[in-house]
Amino acid sequence: MVSEQKPPVRPIAGARRSDATRAAILGAARERFAADGYERATIRAIARDARIDPSMVMRYYGSKEGLFAAASEFDLRLPDLSEVPRSEAGRALVRHFLDRWEDDEVLTALLRVGVTNAAGARRMQEIFREQLEPVVAKVCPVPGQGPTRAALVSSQILGMALGRFVLRIAPAAGMPREELVAWLGPTVQRYLTAELP
Amino acid sequence: MVSEQKPPVRPIAGARRSDATRAAILGAARERFAADGYERATIRAIARDARIDPSMVMRYYGSKEGLFAAASEFDLRLPDLSEVPRSEAGRALVRHFLDRWEDDEVLTALLRVGVTNAAGARRMQEIFREQLEPVVAKVCPVPGQGPTRAALVSSQILGMALGRFVLRIAPAAGMPREELVAWLGPTVQRYLTAELP
DNA sequence: GCCGTATGTCAACGCTTGTTGGCAACGGTA
DNA sequence: TACCGTTGCCAACAAGCGTTGACATACGGC
Known part of the structure; x- marks a missing residue:
């Protein structure tokens, strides 16, 4: 075993200081994926739109695939x-x-x-x-x-x-x-x- | 003006020695574009499929866009x-x-x-x-x-x-x-x- | 005030991409 | 045979990609 995961004393769903950044990334990602598709929506372009460094995308979403997974959650909100x-x-x-x-x-x-x-x-x-x-x-x-x-x-x-x-x-x-x-x-x-x- | 275009003495629609290669490229291109879309269908992969060098694609079709233009001509053959x-x-x-x-x-x-x-x-x-x-x-x-x-x-x-x-x-x-x-x-x-x- | 963590920047990596130019072999024509 | 355009391969280029790790700063609990 390498090391313990220690998510510090953060209550469930507690607000993080980085929430605004995460949201900016997600917003920019949705726009880019919608406009350009997967390959042409680059992490660098998304980061530029969100006015942060590309490495932040990696930190918060792990990889480009992870980012897409997060950005593509969707509820059709179909009526009954x-x-x-x-x-x-x-x-x-x-x-x-x-x-x-x-x-x-x-x-x-x-x-x-x-x-x-x-x-x-x-x-x-x-x-x-x-x-x-x-x-x-x-x-x-x-x-x-x-x-x-x-x-x-x-x-x-x-x-x-x-x-x-x-x-x-x-x-x-x-x-x-x-x-x-x-x-x-x-x-x-x-x-x-x-x-x- | 830089230089004259000189298509050498080749009768209209005359057969070229490279026709087989051109056809192989076009065939591979259609397969790749159909399977992968534009960005992921790379010239190198198409050339590999056609068993020729990537630079041949450039010579015969000018650019990736030119290749796609040639590969995407299509007749629906709709019935009357x-x-x-x-x-x-x-x-x-x-x-x-x-x-x-x-x-x-x-x-x-x-x-x-x-x-x-x-x-x-x-x-x-x-x-x-x-x-x-x-x-x-x-x-x-x-x-x-x-x-x-x-x-x-x-x-x-x-x-x-x-x-x-x-x-x-x-x-x-x-x-x-x-x-x-x-x-x-x-x-x-x-x-x-x-x-x- | 101190300290550990969270947040963010910077520079670099290894790799792939489209594209280019040089050079060797071939083949028909004169 | 000598020539010259055609065909093909090779090596290289600049640019862009996803991803990584080291480092500076700001915050919040003690």
């Missing part, structure tokens, strides 16, 4: 679909995802990183499995079809986000929000509740 | 939708895209690269605008709605490819082909021909 009229579930979901994508860059980061980085892809799988699946299962007519229907919903949602926020395919990027909802809502609704393909 | 029963257009399109994605890695390369690289994103926009839009316009009921409907179709197609071939979201990656067609076909059909959102 049993509280909206059953026929509105599709539209409600589309609206909710548009909101989340627009006000939290972590989703774009996950999309950009997940495409070339294994850890990012795993995180994306987790999020959709652990957060979307249960919500879908509650409105799904046939028990056991939850995973399939969740995958279908995510395919349409992810495709929309890809075209609108990442690839910026012209009409998709500029389409008014409610027009998008009107087109995609029924699709998602069908994936959620239609009896048969 | 006016030759299938109008009610089958959606399913036909989904089947066709599944085929193209499975037997040509360039599409996966475009997806992986387009997400983090501006040139890749531009290529993707081009392909869908120049190749998908005209085909959609022919079956579109309202003239002028072609671009919008093409964007909607591509959102569902790209989302499917992302989940199935890149992120490998479990149920989407393993779903039998015809089950996918049965689910997505009607969606695409609606985007193509439905009168109103």
Whole structure:
């Protein structure tokens, strides 16, 4: 044994003097990962944005992988679909995802990183499995079809986000929000509740 | 002016001794771009795969960007939708895209690269605008709605490819082909021909 | 006030990257 | 045979990367 770990007398979840720095790093990291993807979001650039030394990133997050793991935690905050009229579930979901994508860059980061980085892809799988699946299962007519229907919903949602926020395919990027909802809502609704393909 | 370009007496499209090498480079490049994305697909790795020296890549394609431009030319080979029963257009399109994605890695390369690289994103926009839009316009009921409907179709197609071939979201990656067609076909059909959102 | 720890900076490491220029072998043409 | 453009390999370059360890400073409990 080399030496004892001694986390000094720090109460659980106690505030550290370095909390502001940690938060700055995390914020800068999320921005960079969202804008550039995993490889081009360098630790040096993130540190520059956060106005600290690159070595601090290593101290607080261990490695670039560790930093991404911390920066990519995410809660979809999905609404309980049993509280909206059953026929509105599709539209409600589309609206909710548009909101989340627009006000939290972590989703774009996950999309950009997940495409070339294994850890990012795993995180994306987790999020959709652990957060979307249960919500879908509650409105799904046939028990056991939850995973399939969740995958279908995510395919349409992810495709929309890809075209609108990442690839910026012209009409998709500029389409008014409610027009998008009107087109995609029924699709998602069908994936959620239609009896048969 | 520095010096004259002198392409020596080579008839148009004449065969060069280096054609095999050029093809090997292009093949290796497509594989690497598809598997790794732009940044992680290094010129050195591509050269190793093609069993030549990295400097040959530079000679024949000028730069990494030039190599990608050459490796990412792509023809969707879309069928003429006016030759299938109008009610089958959606399913036909989904089947066709599944085929193209499975037997040509360039599409996966475009997806992986387009997400983090501006040139890749531009290529993707081009392909869908120049190749998908005209085909959609022919079956579109309202003239002028072609671009919008093409964007909607591509959102569902790209989302499917992302989940199935890149992120490998479990149920989407393993779903039998015809089950996918049965689910997505009607969606695409609606985007193509439905009168109103 | 003292002391141990937490916070932060600096300089350097080993490695990989895209890219360049020089040089040897080849092959068709005159 | 002599020539010259083509094809290919090699060694090197500057720049950037993630990561490390030594060192200065500030803080907070005693």
